[in-house]
Amino acid sequence: MYSFTVSVTCEYVTLFCLCVMYLYTSFLDSTLQVLDGVSLMSAEASGGSVVSENSLAPPSPNHGLGQKIGGGLAGSKYVKLNVGGSLHYTTVQTLSKEDSLLRSMCDGSTEVSIDSEGWVVLDRCGRHFPLVLNFLRDGTVPLPESQRELEEVLKEAQYYRLQGLIQHCLSTLQKRNETYEGGCRIPMITSAKEEQRMITTCRKPVVKLQNNRGNNKYSYTSNSDDNLLKNIELFDKLGLRFNGRVLFIKDVLGDEICCWSFYGEGRKIAEVCCTSIVYATEKKQTKVEFPEARIFEETLNILIYENGRASGHGGMALLESGGVSSPGVGQSEEDGAGVGGGDRRVRRIHVRRHIMHDERGHGQQTVYKD
Numbered sequence: 001m002y003s004f005t006v007s008v009t010c011e012y013v014t015l016f017c018l019c020v021m022y023l024y025t026s027f028l029d030s031t032l033q034v035l036d037g038v039s040l041m042s043a044e045a046s047g048g049s050v051v052s053e054n055s056l057a058p059p060s061p062n063h064g065l066g067q068k069i070g071g072g073l074a075g076s077k078y079v080k081l082n083v084g085g086s087l088h089y090t091t092v093q094t095l096s097k098e099d100s101l102l103r104s105m106c107d108g109s110t111e112v113s114i115d116s117e118g119w120v121v122l123d124r125c126g127r128h129f130p131l132v133l134n135f136l137r138d139g140t141v142p143l144p145e146s147q148r149e150l151e152e153v154l155k156e157a158q159y160y161r162l163q164g165l166i167q168h169c170l171s172t173l174q175k176r177n178e179t180y181e182g183g184c185r186i187p188m189i190t191s192a193k194e195e196q197r198m199i200t201t202c203r204k205p206v207v208k209l210q211n212n213r214g215n216n217k218y219s220y221t222s223n224s225d226d227n228l229l230k231n232i233e234l235f236d237k238l239g240l241r242f243n244g245r246v247l248f249i250k251d252v253l254g255d256e257i258c259c260w261s262f263y264g265e266g267r268k269i270a271e272v273c274c275t276s277i278v279y280a281t282e283k284k285q286t287k288v289e290f291p292e293a294r295i296f297e298e299t300l301n302i303l304i305y306e307n308g309r310a311s312g313h314g315g316m317a318l319l320e321s322g323g324v325s326s327p328g329v330g331q332s333e334e335d336g337a338g339v340g341g342g343d344r345r346v347r348r349i350h351v352r353r354h355i356m357h358d359e360r361g362h363g364q365q366t367v368y369k370d
Contacts, residue, residue, distance in 0.1 A: 051355070084122070186249065204246055205245075207238065207248050209250050216256060221288075230292070
């Protein structure tokens with residue numbers, strides 16, 4: 001009886017152990033399945049994010065063109081544009097607002113080049129493309145203040161065949177030209193270095209008026225003030241008359257009280273000095289004259305250097321003639337003859353006449369000594 005009880009007890013213990021092992025094995029299998037599912041979901045999630053990032057990443061500098069599509073972009077809602085390396089993200093609706101090259105790219109009338117990363121490639125400078133997009137979005141856009149940049153925008157508008165933007169640029173250019181027409185700006189020289197740089201870099205003929213009354217050490221003669229004002233008035237009139245063709249500059253820091261200088265191709269061509277020192281009343285006085293005819297003549301002569309016309313045969317012949325001095329103006333000199341003849345001469349017309357009081361005879365008129 002005792003042995004039977006022991007055998008039954010062993011069978012129950014064995015059965016219990018088998019049940020425990022089965023349950024433990026099932027638990028392990030379930031745990032492994034859950035862990036495998038979590039790992040798979042993590043891998044899928046990480047893989048999806050990588051694809052998304054790659055799809056939105058900018059094209060690499062060395063990426064090649066993929067294919068040309070002739071069916072257009074109408075099936076897409078958004079478009080990625082690579083304009084000369086400048087990346088833009090916009091909608092097909094925006095690109096299709098006006099009848100232009102961009103609309104023809106969207107509806108399939110024009111082939112588009114798409115690289116391997118999905119960017120539509122346009123072989124244009126992307127500097128002003130944001131302005132083009134803003135014009136398509138809003139119908140108008142503020143244009144650059146710079147004349148050069150405005151012309152660049154006009155070129156881009158013509159390439160994309162945006163008639164609205166083209167008209168906007170042309171009307172703005174016309175308004176600015178009308179605004180500046182008739183305006184005359186005369187630079188004021190502040191240093192010798194600035195004057196030299198301005199004259200040598202200017203492609204136009206240059207007329208300079210030195211007007212520095214601070215250099216006068218003596219009193220003026222009776223007509224000097226009037227003549228000085230006449231010189232200044234003539235300078236202003238010539239500046240308005242030849243605006244755009246001749247550069248007029250004013251020097252108030254020079255050594256001369258009133259002196260005209262004429263430059264062509266970066267060098268001095270002629271000079272008209274309007275001051276003289278006189279001894280009319282036993283003391284020195286400063287006399288300012290107004291050689292109007294000579295100033296007009298030299299101003300017209302300097303136009304030979306406009307647009308490089310002085311290098312022609314006619315210009316050379318006229319320059320070698322030296323011009324004709326107006327009577328009663330003063331002494332004319334030609335200095336600095338260089339290689340090649342008269343084109344290197346500088347005509348200096350001096351109206352300075354130093355009058356010595358001890359050279360005047362009793363009862364005689366004033367004697368001028370050059």
